[in-house]
Amino acid sequence: MAGIGFFLALVFAIIIAIFAVQNVQPVSVSFLFWGPFSTVSSVLVLISAALGALVMLLIGMTRETQLRWRMRSQGQQLKQAQAQVAQLEAAQASAAPPIAATEAVVPVTGSPTGTEVKP
Numbered sequence: 001m002a003g004i005g006f007f008l009a010l011v012f013a014i015i016i017a018i019f020a021v022q023n024v025q026p027v028s029v030s031f032l033f034w035g036p037f038s039t040v041s042s043v044l045v046l047i048s049a050a051l052g053a054l055v056m057l058l059i060g061m062t063r064e065t066q067l068r069w070r071m072r073s074q075g076q077q078l079k080q081a082q083a084q085v086a087q088l089e090a091a092q093a094s095a096a097p098p099i100a101a102t103e104a105v106v107p108v109t110g111s112p113t114g115t116e117v118k119p
Contacts, residue, residue, distance in 0.1 A: 016049050 020042030029044060030036040 016045060020045055 023041040023045070025041060026038045027041045027044065028036045028038050
């Protein structure tokens with residue numbers, strides 16, 4: 001899956017490079033508080049693509065960090081639950097001895113309630 005993402009990024013980079021080489025005329029740019037300045041359109045496209053990649057990288061890193069924190073939290077919860085299960089199993093084993101096969105209650109078949117009715 002990572003190979004497909006790398007391939008798509010490479011194709012996108014090639015397309016941007018071709019676009020940048022073909023568009024070398026100067027353009028006037030003004031953004032927010034920056035006054036109008038003149039630059040080559042290819043530089044503007046490359047800067048925009050780099051900023052877009054940086055934003056996507058930051059979003060991806062934030063998501064990865066959230067997932068790692070969630071996994072760590074779930075790992076701690078799992079350890080606590082396993083410790084509690086082990087504690088309960090130990091308490092159950094020490095509380096009552098296991099029932100031997102000769103002491104087991106076996107229902108009598110033949111009656112609807114499972115017990116034999118004597119007349």
